[in-house]
Amino acid sequence: MGNQLLIKSVGIVALGLTLAHAEITINDIDKLVNDIKQERIGLTKQDIAKAKDPFIYLGGKYSRVLAGKSKKRHYRFTLTAIINDRVKLNRKWYSLNQTIHGYKISKVGKNYALLTRGNEKVRVYMRHKKSKNIKLFVK
Incomplete structure (x- = not known):
């Protein structure tokens, strides 16, 4: 208390x-x-043009860094259905040995598709959510 x-x-x-x-x-x-x-007055255009670049670039200036490197494309694959050796990738149907964005569909598994391009291999799996995805296997 x-x-x-x-x-x-x-x-x-x-x-x-x-x-x-x-x-x-x-x-x-x-x-x-x-x-x-009260209105604040910032820098004039001449002052901005004279200003030094505040960023630090590894290996030199920005233009030199980008000049030597090429952009890699990254593709997003969505596997929504599998029927025998056919797969539905990105809302389109493909069969075994067809290509999508330069990748060849080299194998169709129980719940995945194996895509290959040169030495690169990508496995795209079915999503495990409660949906009406088709999974039919007849051999």
């Missing part, structure tokens, strides 16, 4: 001190709003 009374009295004293130091008036608030409303 004594601890609760002590905590309450300390809280009341702290609240009183906070309110005593918070002497903001309407005039102070109006002054702050007017300061915010």
